[in-house]
Amino acid sequence: MKILCATDGSKSALAGPRLLAQLALGPESDIRLLAVLERGEANPVAWQALDAAERSLEASAARLSRTIRRGRATDQVLDVCAEVASEARAAGADALVVVGSRGHSAIERFFLGSVAERVVRHAPCPALVARPVTERLDRVVVAVDGSAGSTAALEY
Numbered sequence: 001m002k003i004l005c006a007t008d009g010s011k012s013a014l015a016g017p018r019l020l021a022q023l024a025l026g027p028e029s030d031i032r033l034l035a036v037l038e039r040g041e042a043n044p045v046a047w048q049a050l051d052a053a054e055r056s057l058e059a060s061a062a063r064l065s066r067t068i069r070r071g072r073a074t075d076q077v078l079d080v081c082a083e084v085a086s087e088a089r090a091a092g093a094d095a096l097v098v099v100g101s102r103g104h105s106a107i108e109r110f111f112l113g114s115v116a117e118r119v120v121r122h123a124p125c126p127a128l129v130a131r132p133v134t135e136r137l138d139r140v141v142v143a144v145d146g147s148a149g150s151t152a153a154l155e156y
Contacts, residue, residue, distance in 0.1 A: 001025065002088035003062070005098045006034045006077045006119075009049030013100035015130040017056035020098060022137045029062040032084055036069050036076040043068070074118045085125040094156075095125035126156050 005020060007013040020031060033053045035046035046068045054064060069076040081097045088095035099116045120127045144150040 001029045001094045001096060002084050002091070003029065003031045003096045003098060004034060004077075004081050004084040005031055005053065006036070006073075006080075006115075007049050007053045007100065008035065008073070009045070009052050010100065011132060013049070014052055014056055015100045015132040016098040016128075017053040019128070019130040019133070019137065020062075021057050021060050023060075025060055025062040027061050027063060030065065031057065031060070031062045032065050032067055032080070034067045034069065034077065034080050036071065036073045038071070038073060073115045077115060077119055078122055081119070081123050081125065085123075088125070096128060097123050097125060098128045098130055101129050101131045126153070 003020065003025075005016045007016060017031075017033070025031070033050050035049040037043065037046050050066045050068070054066075057064060067080060069080065077097070077099065081095075084097070085095040097119060099119050101116055116129045120129060142150075142154050144154050
């Protein structure tokens with residue numbers, strides 16, 4: 001499996017790597033950690049976000065890599081997601097994008113919409129929006145309505 005896990009280092013964004021750490025991912029799985037620097041942000045912000053995400057995944061057997069991009073978060077996440085999905089297709093593997101439910105910039109989310117929402121709507125592969133959990137994940141609820149999308153989610 002090829003997984004893109006986008007993070008900005010916030011508590012909500014770190015829910016993604018923490019959730020992935022609970023999955024039985026083996027060394028054949030690749031997790032690409034992505035941090036996006038928007039206007040005015042310096043490189044240490046991205047490195048700190050990636051360090052925190054990597055610490056959350058210490059126990060995972062999956063292979064980790066890091067990517068830092070500059071630009072609008074939604075655009076960069078979707079661009080890297082397309083790369084990961086293409087790599088997965090070429091390898092005959094599944095792809096997944098994981099994002100937190102919200103990030104640092106509440107004002108920007110209010111005016112421009114949520115990165116998570118846009119990723120879910122436009123990702124070329126299944127998307128998982130992770131929320132912080134206080135306990136170990138042991139149950140999953142999948143909502144189905146008979147549509148092709150919900151059937152595909154259930155099968156996945």
